[in-house]
Amino acid sequence: MGHSGNRRKFLATTVQSVGLTALGGLLWSGYTDAVKASPPVLRPPGALKEEDFLKACVKCGLCAEACRNRESNIDQETGKPRKSTLKMAKGGDHRLIGTPYFIARDVPCYMCEDIPCTAACPSGALDLARLSEKKGEPDINEARMGLAVVHKESCIAFWGLQCDACYRACPLLDEAITLEYQKNDRTGKHAFLLPVVHSDVCTGCGLCEKACVTEKAAIFVLPREYATGKAGDHYVKGWDEQDQRRVGNRKIEEIETRDVRSSQAPAEYLNKEIEF
Ligand code: SF4
Numbered sequence: 001m002g003h004s005g006n007r008r009k010f011l012a013t014t015v016q017s018v019g020l021t022a023l024g025g026l027l028w029s030g031y032t033d034a035v036k037a038s039p040p041v042l043r044p045p046g047a048l049k050e051e052d053f054l055k056a057c058v059k060c061g062l063c064a065e066a067c068r069n070r071e072s073n074i075d076q077e078t079g080k081p082r083k084s085t086l087k088m089a090k091g092g093d094h095r096l097i098g099t100p101y102f103i104a105r106d107v108p109c110y111m112c113e114d115i116p117c118t119a120a121c122p123s124g125a126l127d128l129a130r131l132s133e134k135k136g137e138p139d140i141n142e143a144r145m146g147l148a149v150v151h152k153e154s155c156i157a158f159w160g161l162q163c164d165a166c167y168r169a170c171p172l173l174d175e176a177i178t179l180e181y182q183k184n185d186r187t188g189k190h191a192f193l194l195p196v197v198h199s200d201v202c203t204g205c206g207l208c209e210k211a212c213v214t215e216k217a218a219i220f221v222l223p224r225e226y227a228t229g230k231a232g233d234h235y236v237k238g239w240d241e242q243d244q245r246r247v248g249n250r251k252i253e254e255i256e257t258r259d260v261r262s263s264q265a266p267a268e269y270l271n272k273e274i275e276f
């Protein structure tokens with residue numbers, strides 16, 4: 001091949017590689033967009049905050065292995081080995097490939113006392129220390145994989161029907177879920193027994209979601225950052241000593257006012273057709 005042939009080949013290769021690079025860029029950005037748009041994901045017990053977890057996890061799969069291969073992972077009813085809770089994300093799962101997660105409605109976390117998944121992690125992405133803060137030793141009850149939330153409109157207990165499936169399935173019965181008695185004004189003679197989840201106790205195991213009798217679970221677990229709100233530091237619970245200590249001896253006038261509306265007296269904005 002002559003000089004011009006070489007040049008043509010060089011140009012063709014360059015164009016090809018630019019094309020491939022651009023395509024790679026497109027594919028990668030498509031992939032990262034897909035991951036960014038991924039559904040909320042539940043991680044194993046002891047997982048670091050999602051952002052830190054994604055950096056720390058080396059995608060070795062040892063946690064899922066430890067979850068799957070347990071001799072004690074036996075279904076009480078059938079006597080057969082149970083499907084493992086943890087899956088490793090693969091293409092099409094809309095989660096970062098190679099990272100462990102679980103879908104509570106399929107297979108929840110059975111809150112194993114010895115927490116083999118977390119213990120197996122070599123990278124610290126799952127950290128036993130996060131489960132040892134209260135007792136000084138790992139305790140699965142300290143796991144905060146997510147938080148169960150109740151969708152009142154589809155929970156049949158809120159319709160007045162008798163159902164306590166989630167309540168009974170909860171390993172922290174009467175602590176993570178309680179049943180709240182409420183008079184049924186519609187019938188006048190019946191009572192509601194309503195499931196209430198306590199966020200300071202719920203581990204996010206998903207056993208309630210799995211047990212829920214409705215077609216699509218009326219109680220379901222979300223990662224905590226999706227399931228919780230934040231009142232803001234400027235709200236202080238006057239009846240709570242710990243919260244009072246947070247603001248110390250500051251006088252109420254010294255506490256910063258955060259928005260235009262609350263910096264004005266009501267007479268300044270009422271009836272003035274000001275939109276906030
Ligand atoms: S606590 Fe048990 S069931 Fe839950 S993820 Fe770990 S090994 Fe699996």
Ligand code: SF4
Binds near residue numbers: 059061062064099
């Ligand atoms: S064992 Fe740890 S590093 Fe390995 S996949 Fe599980 S979380 Fe990631």
Ligand code: SF4
Binds near residue numbers: 147207221
């Ligand atoms: S996720 Fe459901 S079953 Fe698990 S601790 Fe929370 S309320 Fe109980």
